[in-house]
Amino acid sequence: MTFIRPALGLLQGVIIYALINFGHFSIASTFCAIIILTFPLFALQVKLPERDTLALGLGMLIMMAIVYGFVAYHLLNDLTNAVSYVTPILAAQGAVSAFIVFIFYCVVIEEKRFAFSYATLFSEVWQIILKLILGQLLVTLTMGLCTLAALLFQLLDIPFIQKIVFSPAFFYIMPPFFFGIAMTILHQYEQILTKLRNILLAFCKFLYPIFVVICLAFLLAIPFANRAFADFWPVIVVLSAFNILLFNGIFQAGLDKEPYVHWFCYLIYACFILSALYSLFVLKYPWLEMWNYGMTPLALLLLIALIIHALYNVSYSLAIFFSQKPWLSMIKPVNTMLALFIAVVYLILALPWFHIGKIAAHNQLARLLNNKPIINPQNPNLNQGYLVGANLQGANLQGRDLRNIDFSHANLQGANLSSANLEHANLQAANLSHSNLNKANLTRTQLSYADLSQANLSNTELNRAWLNQAILNGTNLTNADLQQAFGLQQKNLDKACGTNVKLPQDLTIKPCP
Structure with a gap:
């Protein structure tokens, strides 16, 4: 053996x-x-x-x-x-x-x-x-x-x-x-592992009362703060998650009696009940984000994670009122069932039959084509649109605000993107052939491996844009600013054309016929 x-x-x-x-x-x-x-x-x-x-x-x-x-x-x-x-x-x-x-x-x-x-x-x-x-x-x-x-x-x-x-x-x-x-x-030496585990759990038993006092004081002070709740709800989620982890450290395999003095257990109960209320309240943030700006994979995955987080807090709060002896016995089946629930949900999300990326891209595409917003203009960095692999062939997106949107591998052949704001957008490996990007803002845009054949990029701002291995066959770059673009190579520029093009030193381009 x-x-x-x-x-x-x-x-x-x-x-x-x-x-x-x-x-x-x-x-x-x-x-x-x-x-x-x-x-x-x-x-x-x-x-x-x-x-x-x-x-x-x-x-x-x-x-x-x-x-x-x-x-x-x-x-x-x-x-x-x-x-x-x-x-x-x-x-x-x-x-x-x-x-x-x-x-x-x-x-x-x-x-x-x-x-x-x-x-x-x-x-x-x-x-x-x-x-x-x-x-x-x-x-x-x-x-x-x-x-x-x-x-x-x-x-x-x-x-x-x-x-x-x-x-x-x-x-x-x-x-x-x-x-x-x-x-x-x-x-x-499995018995030594058991002793090591018991040492770690003893640490949890010492740390948990300190954490409960800090967490409860913070949760009680939130309604009186002079800041918007949206500014620190992620902190509440993290605190609540640590509360669950440390509690399970003292709960161990179940306890016959309360681990602390009776009055302090009421503080633990209050911490769980407040955490449950807040965990239900924070569900509105990803939900409103999807309602106002469409579904993105990140928002959907965040909502699922927050639902699981809320299920833990609500279940633990219910255990306070409905558990029989021994102490909080209802938490045992709750932990088992929620663990299985997480395993099943995460497995389903990873399977090809529930392709979260395609579902989100389809939702975002419908909103974009119906002139509905897909990014939060007040906070575009935290709300990135998701149109990976979307079919936007011939779409009219003239003058649209498309910052930070992920268009990688999308089909934008013949699309009208003139005067569109594509700052920090991801167009990697996208098909932009025959598209109109006249006067578009392509600052810090990712265009690596994009097909820009016969595209009109005249008067475009390409400051700090990435053009590694981009296909520029017949691309019109008249009056475009490429001085600070990354990844430009002479062999690619030889296939493009344009006049008054601002290029990095030692690079040249022929005029368009």
């Missing part, structure tokens, strides 16, 4: 190395294959089932690997086709979903059944977190020592060690192997 985890890690590393170096697949296909083939091996290192639960454990892990491997393939494929901030957020949420499901796998394997106690769930969460942190620490230290050995022997003119340590095979194969060794060591 001692060598099983390192052997699994070694096999995991070999598979990763083979897929990356010899697979010759696309990036999305490679990562999908890595997850499907190696996630069960990684999970078995962390939590190895006993013989009677091996079939159940393997079945659960294979299903998880297939589902989340498919999610990774979809997200990476999207990222390859169109770079967007949405994909990394969905990937992070997918990782959270996978972690939650993995925790439930560990609990089922520990209890050998799907019916489990809250104490086991709580214990496994902490055990897994500590194992992953300490395991990664050992891997980092071991790889650091190997690097040190390579450099020391290099000083002696013995490059053999350096060639091994800095080789791709060592880089991909050895970290999983060292992680397997770390899991073997930690498996033998």
Whole structure:
């Protein structure tokens, strides 16, 4: 049994190395294959089932690997086709979903059944977190020592060690192997992990009363502040989230009696009730943003996160009134159900059948074509329109305020954008061929890889615009200001034309016929 985890890690590393170096697949296909083939091996290192639960454990892990491997393939494929901030957020949420499901796998394997106690769930969460942190620490230290050995022997003119340590095979194969060794060591000292967990929870018990007093005083003072509530509602959300985390530190696996004196528990209750009221109130901000300026992925994801945040606060507040003994017992099923709810919601958001980017782009496109605002003119930096991949061929957007909007990979062929304000807009890889951008403001606009063939950019302001690899075949740049543009190359300008064009030093352009 001692060598099983390192052997699994070694096999995991070999598979990763083979897929990356010899697979010759696309990036999305490679990562999908890595997850499907190696996630069960990684999970078995962390939590190895006993013989009677091996079939159940393997079945659960294979299903998880297939589902989340498919999610990774979809997200990476999207990222390859169109770079967007949405994909990394969905990937992070997918990782959270996978972690939650993995925790439930560990609990089922520990209890050998799907019916489990809250104490086991709580214990496994902490055990897994500590194992992953300490395991990664050992891997980092071991790889650091190997690097040190390579450099020391290099000083002696013995490059053999350096060639091994800095080789791709060592880089991909050895970290999983060292992680397997770390899991073997930690498996033998799980009681020490439990003691370490108890120390951390004791810290929470000391810190929580201080935090409650600070948080409650702040929440009570808010109505009397001389500032708009909108200025600091994110602070309230963060404080409330920390309140939930620290409370679960003292709540642990459940308490038979109140952890503090009776009167102080009333302060805890007041803090939760106030947090619940505020958490419901702050839901209006992303909702009003979408109502007034249309749906963006960021606003929708923020609304979902705030709904989850409100569910925690409201549920904890209800537990104060409806829990039976032991103390706040209703919180146990609430934590379990909300964890599963988060895992399911985040998984659904990452699946291709619920493409949040396309839904948002469709909504924004409809508003734009109907002359409805899609950015907040008072605060355009925080309200960025989202039209990634939208079809705006031949659209009349003359004089429109289009600042900060993401038009990457959009089809704007033949569109009328004359006098439009496109400051800080993202037009990367957009099709702008035959479009009219006369007198448009393109300050700090991202135009890398954009197709500007036969486009009219006369009299445009391109101060600090990015034009890396932009296609300028037949582009009219008459009277355009390109002095401070980035990424301009003579070979691209040779295909464009214009007179009175302000260009960086040493660059030239021929006049239009």
